[in-house]
Amino acid sequence: MDGLLGPQDDLLSIASFHARDVDALCQDVASIIFPSAVHTPSEATISAVSVKLLQIVRDIEARLQGATPESITGPLLARSGFLREPDIVDFALARVAEDNLIARLGGGFSEFAVELLDHADESVAHAAQALLAADSLQLRAQGRSYLTLPPELLYKVCWRIVAALEVLSGSRSDEVINKARLLISSYDEAHTAPASARKIAHFIGNEAKVSLSNPHYAGIHLFVAQLSADLNIGHDHILRMIDFESAFPMMVLLAADGVPKDEALQTMIALRGQILLPREAVLFESEYVHIIREMAREQLNKWSAARLAFLSFCKT
Amino acid sequence: MNGTAPLTRAVTGEVSHEGMLLRADDALEQLHLRAGGELGGIVACPALLSLTQMVVSLRMRLARAVRVSDGADNLELWVEAEPSDNEVKLSILSWRKIENVAASSKLQAVWPDQGQEPVRLGFDRALRLVDARGPVEDIVRPADFGSSAKIILERFFGTEQFAQFQNVEKFLPISRRNVTTLNDGNMLVWGQAERNTDGEVSGYTLFFAQNEKIVGPTGLGGDQSTPGALFGNQLAPVLRQPLNRIIANAETIGSELLGPIRENYASYARDIANAARHLTALVEDLGDLEAVERPGFATAKDEIELGDVARRAAGLLALKAADHSITLVVPDDQTHVPANAEFRRVLQVMLNLITNAIRYSPDGTEIRVEVGAGDGCARISVADQGSGVGMDNHERIFAKFERLGRTGDGGSGLGLYISRRLARAMGGDLTVEDAKGGGAKFTLRLPQ
Numbered sequence: 001m002d003g004l005l006g007p008q009d010d011l012l013s014i015a016s017f018h019a020r021d022v023d024a025l026c027q028d029v030a031s032i033i034f035p036s037a038v039h040t041p042s043e044a045t046i047s048a049v050s051v052k053l054l055q056i057v058r059d060i061e062a063r064l065q066g067a068t069p070e071s072i073t074g075p076l077l078a079r080s081g082f083l084r085e086p087d088i089v090d091f092a093l094a095r096v097a098e099d100n101l102i103a104r105l106g107g108g109f110s111e112f113a114v115e116l117l118d119h120a121d122e123s124v125a126h127a128a129q130a131l132l133a134a135d136s137l138q139l140r141a142q143g144r145s146y147l148t149l150p151p152e153l154l155y156k157v158c159w160r161i162v163a164a165l166e167v168l169s170g171s172r173s174d175e176v177i178n179k180a181r182l183l184i185s186s187y188d189e190a191h192t193a194p195a196s197a198r199k200i201a202h203f204i205g206n207e208a209k210v211s212l213s214n215p216h217y218a219g220i221h222l223f224v225a226q227l228s229a230d231l232n233i234g235h236d237h238i239l240r241m242i243d244f245e246s247a248f249p250m251m252v253l254l255a256a257d258g259v260p261k262d263e264a265l266q267t268m269i270a271l272r273g274q275i276l277l278p279r280e281a282v283l284f285e286s287e288y289v290h291i292i293r294e295m296a297r298e299q300l301n302k303w304s305a306a307r308l309a310f311l312s313f314c315k316t
Numbered sequence: 317m318n319g320t321a322p323l324t325r326a327v328t329g330e331v332s333h334e335g336m337l338l339r340a341d342d343a344l345e346q347l348h349l350r351a352g353g354e355l356g357g358i359v360a361c362p363a364l365l366s367l368t369q370m371v372v373s374l375r376m377r378l379a380r381a382v383r384v385s386d387g388a389d390n391l392e393l394w395v396e397a398e399p400s401d402n403e404v405k406l407s408i409l410s411w412r413k414i415e416n417v418a419a420s421s422k423l424q425a426v427w428p429d430q431g432q433e434p435v436r437l438g439f440d441r442a443l444r445l446v447d448a449r450g451p452v453e454d455i456v457r458p459a460d461f462g463s464s465a466k467i468i469l470e471r472f473f474g475t476e477q478f479a480q481f482q483n484v485e486k487f488l489p490i491s492r493r494n495v496t497t498l499n500d501g502n503m504l505v506w507g508q509a510e511r512n513t514d515g516e517v518s519g520y521t522l523f524f525a526q527n528e529k530i531v532g533p534t535g536l537g538g539d540q541s542t543p544g545a546l547f548g549n550q551l552a553p554v555l556r557q558p559l560n561r562i563i564a565n566a567e568t569i570g571s572e573l574l575g576p577i578r579e580n581y582a583s584y585a586r587d588i589a590n591a592a593r594h595l596t597a598l599v600e601d602l603g604d605l606e607a608v609e610r611p612g613f614a615t616a617k618d619e620i621e622l623g624d625v626a627r628r629a630a631g632l633l634a635l636k637a638a639d640h641s642i643t644l645v646v647p648d649d650q651t652h653v654p655a656n657a658e659f660r661r662v663l664q665v666m667l668n669l670i671t672n673a674i675r676y677s678p679d680g681t682e683i684r685v686e687v688g689a690g691d692g693c694a695r696i697s698v699a700d701q702g703s704g705v706g707m708d709n710h711e712r713i714f715a716k717f718e719r720l721g722r723t724g725d726g727g728s729g730l731g732l733y734i735s736r737r738l739a740r741a742m743g744g745d746l747t748v749e750d751a752k753g754g755g756a757k758f759t760l761r762l763p764q
Binding site: 187229 | 409410508
């Protein structure tokens with residue numbers, strides 16, 4: 001990748017080229033062959049995706065019929081191809097990206113969320129509390145990883161596990177079904193990290209833009225939520241663009257949000273400092289200020305639409 | 317729900333499993349009605365309906381930012397939705413106005429100091445024009461679709477400037493730059509290659525925006541009165557209508573059609589009518605000015621006959637000339653000088669030249685309209701017996717808003733400027749010289 005810059009090095013074009021993988025990578029992961037990807041996920045990423053999904057399956061199984069050392073339905077679900085369905089793999093990739101970004105920020109909690117616990121607006125204070133709880137209990141502690149699933153996926157995975165348990169046991173268990181119903185009905189999206197962060201961004205996004213734009217201070221959830229609110233792009237899509245192998249989609253993301261160059265550089269270093277290539281840094285230095293915000297937004301909308309179409313219809 | 321402040325208490329509603337709005341607080345009900353819903357009918361805001369349907373199918377509590385349109389506003393609501401046996405309970409905790417990121421007009425803000433949307437031309441991989449958006453009237457013709465970028469760009473900018481567009485053929489980006497058009501306009505130009513989902517080059521998009529900050533070579537009069545981009549299309553008709561009513565009513569009063577009035581009042585009414593006529597002419601001129609200064613403005617190439625144009629123009633102004641006992645001498649029916657230019661634009665130039673000649677010639681004099689050909693071009697000239705235009709002013713007189721110190725004669729200082737721009741857009745020119753025996757002689761040269 002490293003080399004002198006040539007006239008073909010237009011940041012927006014390069015970003016477009018790379019970002020197609022953000023749209024399509026889950027399909028490539030599903031096929032494990034990656035025939036069409038510019039960037040193939042590393043073995044570590046593939047392994048992390050697998051671990052994430054099996055952990056979620058095991059945590060749900062534990063809620064349905066008690067804890068076991070190994071997942072009961074995991075191998076069956078994997079063999080059936082269910083754990084390689086695009087929306088599920090995409091979700092797992094976003095969680096891996098989230099883990100990477102949290103680690104690069106030092107692994108701590110959001111200082112800004114702590115500050116918001118005393119916010120005058122009760123809705124904001126409650127959301128800050130939910131965010132801190134979700135960050136600790138769902139993402140870092142064991143046993144509740146399934147609560148990181150968006151509602152549609154939790155519903156889908158939960159009932160598929162119930163079906164797999166029936167197949168493996170050879171009989172239908174009302175107790176398991178009732179527990180599945182209980183698990184689903186006890187779910188509250190407002191208590192997930194993305195939703196609580198997004199709620200905060202909705203309520204105070206305009207007044208606290210400076211705080212929310214600082215990933216070290218805001219933490220990754222609030223930082224992404226603010227971008228999501230500004231750009232009307234999905235939380236997980238943003239996570240994947242920020243942690244993507246190429247830095248160019250993130251540059252376009254920041255340009256679309258109107259982030260000034262100095263601030264964008266600080267953000268790049270905070271979130272990608274360890275993996276930023278010299279060529280990316282040079283191109284950022286020379287090209288970032290020339291990106292037209294509205295063109296960047298248009299580009300993001302294209303990526304977002306392509307991704308949604310892909311996840312909806314499982315094709316690019 | 318008509319402000320931007322956060323809600324002091326949640327707005328609630330209940331929706332049946334079938335999507336009917338069973339009950340709603342006033343704010344939600346009003347939003348539903350404004351979105352085209354009916355009381356007791358299906359939830360009219362698609363995003364809210366979709367949320368409730370998801371709650372019904374998953375039987376989960378959801379909490380999301382939901383974006384809805386409310387008239388011209390785009391709102392983001394924070395909605396928490398909870399299922400129950402027969403209905404979904406909605407609680408809207410907050411709402412705020414948002415910028416419409418997805419609006420197709422987003423490129424309008426690319427140049428914040430410019431009040432118009434840029435022209436956007438899309439070319440396919442073979443660099444043929446396949447898409448044109450924005451204010452393309454007068455710029456892109458139906459026959460341009462399928463034509464090569466080279467042909468179109470050369471028509472806008474000429475062969476000399478084409479070097480600025482070499483990156484198009486290489487599918488490399490063009491950073492924003494100022495380029496002079498063939499008709500002396502200035503355009504900001506930028507562009508980029510388009511790629512398909514496989515990352516392959518699928519075409520090229522060029523953007524053009526009028527650069528108002530740079531005064532063109534003929535803009536000696538400055539740019540202080542540059543009209544808005546939509547003036548000719550939208551504002552001018554709106555202005556014309558009341559002005560015409562003012563003129564009609566003032567003339568009715570001035571001519572005492574409804575009964576005698578004091579002489580000075582009749583005089584005032586005629587002044588009002590004259591002032592309104594002046595404003596109408598100015599509106600027309602500004603509309604034309606906008607058109608000729610639009611990036612890439614081009615004219616049609618009709619096969620016309622200049623003798624015919626001269627006779628028509630003189631015929632239209634015969635009464636006005638007669639008012640001042642001025643004789644219009646035009647070519648006879650046997651004179652035929654063909655030219656290659658847009659008929660209505662040549663007629664427009666001629667009307668301007670003859671009107672000026674009438675305006676600035678003493679009563680009882682003669683205005684000669686002559687046609688001819690030579691050096692590969694056709695000529696049509698208007699010579700009067702007025703005071704003439706001094707040598708020093710032969711170029712200055714074509715500047716925008718240049719009046720050569722004259723006031724109160726109904727002129728706007730735009731007519732000759734527009735006429736020269738039109739002449740050059742047609743591949744010709746408009747010049748002035750001293751007429752034999754005094755007066756001024758304006759000559760329009762056009763390709764044959």
